Amino acid sequence: MDLKGKIAFITGGARGIGFEIASVYAQNGANIVIGDINEEILEEAEKKLKEYGVDAAGYKLDVSQYESCEEVVKKAIDKFGRIDILVNNAGITRDNLIMRMKVEDFDRVISINLRGTFNCTKAVIRQMMKQRSGRIINIASVIGLMGNAGQANYAASKAGVIGLTKSTAKEVASRNINVNAIAPGYIQTEMTEVLPEEVKEKMLETIPLNRPGTPRDVANVALFLASEYSSYITGQVIVVDGGMVM
Numbered sequence: 001m002d003l004k005g006k007i008a009f010i011t012g013g014a015r016g017i018g019f020e021i022a023s024v025y026a027q028n029g030a031n032i033v034i035g036d037i038n039e040e041i042l043e044e045a046e047k048k049l050k051e052y053g054v055d056a057a058g059y060k061l062d063v064s065q066y067e068s069c070e071e072v073v074k075k076a077i078d079k080f081g082r083i084d085i086l087v088n089n090a091g092i093t094r095d096n097l098i099m100r101m102k103v104e105d106f107d108r109v110i111s112i113n114l115r116g117t118f119n120c121t122k123a124v125i126r127q128m129m130k131q132r133s134g135r136i137i138n139i140a141s142v143i144g145l146m147g148n149a150g151q152a153n154y155a156a157s158k159a160g161v162i163g164l165t166k167s168t169a170k171e172v173a174s175r176n177i178n179v180n181a182i183a184p185g186y187i188q189t190e191m192t193e194v195l196p197e198e199v200k201e202k203m204l205e206t207i208p209l210n211r212p213g214t215p216r217d218v219a220n221v222a223l224f225l226a227s228e229y230s231s232y233i234t235g236q237v238i239v240v241d242g243g244m245v246m
Ligand code: NAP
Pocket: 011, 012, 013, 014, 015, 016, 017, 018, 035, 036, 037, 038, 061, 062, 063, 064, 089, 090, 091, 092, 112, 116, 139, 140, 141, 142, 183, 184, 185, 186, 187, 188, 189, 190, 191, 192
């Protein structure tokens, strides 16, 4: 799929699913801006992306702070002149049963996963409206569709991302901006590596395709949603979970 000359901004793009999306976009010709709170790994990620023969820039970003999103968007526009694709990928978990969940852990997850998605969307939307074109891809989760004991904060944030996706899609469709969400299931990254073995085994039992997903499984759908092949799709949630939720 051809993304030649497109400018893509991926939050939480220095590792995991975000870095895989950035890599797949770069392999298809897009110039890349990655923003990540983890400054130490940004430089290495930027270097790897440039090996695909495109231009890439990595900036420190905290999606929970609107000013930080605005600053990175400004840097991206100063460097590349436009933003064609925004992938709201940065996300965290702070799991616990509601009874034991600290109020701060509820707030932190909402402020990164949900408000962070709103912040970056708000920061790019004027530019995309001016361009009269754009793609926004929000990384939600199957947990936002089905809930999960021990993940009330995460489930609420991802259900919120789905509502935000549909509202944004309706607001900006007339400007030729498509907004969709991807809801991954169990994907092997550092986020899920820390889960206890018995939890991983239990999750596997619920996956008809009988394997965990890879970051590439998610990135392939993000590529489709950024490409011309998905130009008549907006406001949708595409589940990438090996059949876990159906
Ligand atoms: P990951 O490996 O932990 O990578 C997430 C990246 O986002 C990290 O580099 C992280 O930095 C960064 N980040 C954290 N807080 C940030 C902030 N405030 N501002 C900017 N960047 C920030 O996670 P992943 O598994 O790739 O997940 C990516 C997305 O997919 C998340 O939204 C997650 O909820 C979603 N998802 C994942 C799965 C799964 O099974 N892995 C399933 C469904 C949905 P640090 O390393 O410093 O935290």
